[in-house]
């Protein structure tokens with residue numbers, strides 16, 4: 016029985032993870048949950064899964080949840096509460112499915128505690144990749160990717176040696192605006208961004224897909240997870256989201272992982288690896304209906320997010336943390352309808368240009384870069 020702690024249990028990934036656990040109760044159990052504000056949903060999860068420890072990072076939500084649960088469940092509060100949760104409960108694996116750089120400290124703490132990580136929270140690896148990978152190495156902790164592209168690459172690499180790998184081909188849907196002319200980009204609305212062509216996800220990542228910053232973040236995530244330089248990581252548009260990513264080997268052959276877009280597959284594989292179990296109700300690819308798969312090259316003029324992410328990734332140090340934090344702030348300003356779609360690109364580019372890069376070898380340096388970038392973007396709003 017693998018005991019799993021879920022950070023971000025009330026979100027898109029967190030809820031799907033709970034459904035995976037419920038479908039395989041002989042193999043998996045949930046030992047603790049953490050969320051931010053949605054305490055009523057957390058209360059339902061606690062009752063359904065008989066959970067005895069939880070955390071709400073919003074203090075009012077934590078107080079409300081504790082009041083609701085009484086002695087049935089101990090509820091920790093605040094960002095520090097997530098660390099207290101990990102002092103109280105030793106899980107076999109922690110699913111990091113909270114959104115944003117708020118994931119950095121709990122991920123590092125889980126690693127310090129020797130708990131394996133199922134990593135959905137890509138922002139943590141973008142901002143603090145060097146720290147996280149070094150800590151995991153020092154502690155002998157496994158980081159198993161949940162992000163669909165990285166889960167695909169992880170599967171393609173099974174049994175292969177590093178020297179056999181030529182490059183990684185990360186697929187992208189292209190998002191909802193892939194076919195739209197650049198001249199219309201400044202008019203793109205929030206509502207038009209929140210309808211993703213192939214996936215149902217939380218709001219922040221859905222906007223990231225629309226700007227293609229998601230793919231930029233994923234390139235940096237892949238660099239850290241698979242130890243490859245940026246000139247050996249390529250992005251390929253695959254609009255059907257059937258090919259989840261590919262690996263090209265030194266003999267020029269390519270392995271790909273395919274499946275219908277359903278996040279329960281990579282979530283479950285991260286839990287069950289190296290075993291595979293059925294995913295209940297998962298749709299198989301219908302080859303008769305599918306008939307063809309399309310591929311396109313990304314357009315850096317329309318989506319400057321990609322060259323910006325490569326620039327930040329190659330420069331390294333604190334620049335990826337700045338790219339990530341500036342993007343988070345710009346996305347939430349766009350969602351509040353305070354800025355236009357194209358301002359997301361220009362705000363992130365300005366922050367990346369203005370930042371004086373420092374080594375990202377301490378948590379304090381990463382947090383300072385994150386703080387600086389958020390303040391920089393706020394000043395420009």
Ligand SMILES: NC(=O)C1=CN([C@@H]2O[C@H](COP(=O)(O)OP(=O)(O)OC[C@H]3O[C@@H](n4cnc5c(N)ncnc54)[C@H](OP(=O)(O)O)[C@@H]3O)[C@@H](O)[C@H]2O)C=CC1
Nearest residue numbers: 023025026027028050051052053113114117135136216217
């Ligand atoms: N959704 C998807 O299919 C995919 C998501 N990912 C990545 O997984 C992560 C989660 O995405 P997704 O599930 O879509 O996001 P959601 O917005 O659906 O869920 C976010 C979760 O994080 C919690 N949360 C929000 N802010 C904080 C905070 N400051 N501290 C602690 N917890 C917080 C939320 O709590 P509450 O709701 O209670 O406020 C919620 O449980 C992201 O990093 C995303 O990039 C990667 C691949 C695919």
Ligand SMILES: CC(=O)[C@@H](O)[C@H](O)COP(=O)(O)O
Nearest residue numbers: 162163187188189190224229
């Ligand atoms: C499901 C998943 O892993 C997302 O990161 C997805 O890839 C987003 O779609 P885009 O390819 O449009 O960014």
Ligand SMILES: [Mn+2]
Nearest residue numbers: 162163164233
């Ligand atoms: Mn992805």
